[in-house]
Amino acid sequence: MPLIAAALAVLLGLGWLGGGYVWAGPLAKEGAFIVPDGASLSAVAAKLEKEGAISSAGAFKLRARIFGLGKTIKAGEFKLPAHASMRRILSVIASDDILRRFVTVPEGLPSVMIYEKLMTNKDLTGTIEVPAEGSILPDTYEISKGESRQAVLLRMQAPMQRTLAELWEKRDGKCPVLTMEQALVLASIVEKETGKPSERAMVAGLYCNRLRSGMMLQADPTIIYPITKGKPLGRRIRQSEISSVNDYNTYSMVGLPKGPITNPGRESIAAVLHPATTDALFMVADGTGGHAFAATYEQHNRNVEKWYLIRKDRGDF
Structure with a gap:
């Protein structure tokens, strides 16, 4: 009896697994579904649910991994039939039957990685050089199958020039950047220094204060x-690298680097041109993904001690 019960349970499990893969789904009517560029199976499953x-996103992921082995989800806009089964949905979003194609450039993605993204996109043709750092506005761009990479690149660069000029005209003058290029360079530092959108203006205000007072930016x-060239370092910065003298290292020079260090988004540019009014000159991570700001070195040292204790409790050292 135990063997029969076990066999029955296995059969029921297989029936649930296989049946759920081919049974009609809950989608009431035909509709478009967008798979974001770079989205994982988990993200797509959550979006489908x-x-x-x-x-169930969890059931979809399980069945996709078991029955859809070898199928690669593609970015773009797809048409899902009404009541499409999980098998049909996976088949659609792994096919070339794409209504619209997209390439997404996240905020803070350096030009060398945008180059790699475009060169590995099999829907595009031709070759390009690595674009100038800071020349591309992060956004999601629609592309066409067979379109040249150069055409896509130009379409990504034009909005940066328009956005920069537009925001420059509306600047409040609180930050001592004298040209649009300087604003772009500082915005690229702000973009890389904080992952919290709510902090951008504060970080910009701090660096504007440092520029105004002639302090090193030390970013x-x-x-x-x-x-x-902007890719993740993958390790801690070495002391020899901190003291290295070059056109970018703001630990060994006063003022801005010679050029942008990434492609900043619109909000980081706006933060530089409308920085927070603050007396902050120092900042250190606060353990929440943000920073603790300080106006004096003494305050900063106290914040550093707190950060040290947080890292010690986490087992970083």
């Missing part, structure tokens, strides 16, 4: 840029 195409991402 949210939009009512499947009843860690400017140490990394000449080493990796």
Whole structure:
């Protein structure tokens, strides 16, 4: 009896697994579904559930991994039939039957990685050089199958020039950047220094204060840029790299680097041209993904001690 019960349980499990893969889904009517560029299976499954195409993201992921082995999800806009099964949905979003294609450039993505993204996109043709750092406005861009990479690149660069000029005209003058290029350079540092959108204006205000007072900016991402061209360093910065003298390292020079260190988004540019009014000159990570700001070195040292204790409790050292 135990063996029969076990066999029955296995059969029921297989029936649930296989049946759920081919049974009609909950999507009431035919509709478009967008797979974001670079989205993972988990992200796509969650999006499908949210939009009512499947009843369970977890069940979809499980079945996709078991039955859809070898199928690669593609970015773009697809048409999902009404009541499409999980098998049908996976088949559609892994096919070339794409209504619209997209390439997404996240905020803070350096030009060398945008180059790699475009060169590995099999829907595009031709070759390009690595674009100038800071010349591309992060956004999602629609592309056409067979379109040249150069045409796509130009379409990504034009909005940066328009956006920069537009925001420059509306600047409040609180930050001592004298040209649009200087604003772009500082915005690229702000972009790399904080992952919290609510902090951008504060970080910009701090760096504007440092520029105004003739202090070194001492921004860690400017140490990394000449080493990796903006790619993740993958380790801690070495003391020899901190003291290295070059056109980017703001630990060994006063003022701005010679050029941008990434492609900043609109909000980081706006933050530089409308920085927070603050007396902050120092900042250190606060353990929440943001920073603790200080106007004096003494306050800063106290914040550093707190950060040290947080890292010690986490087992960083």
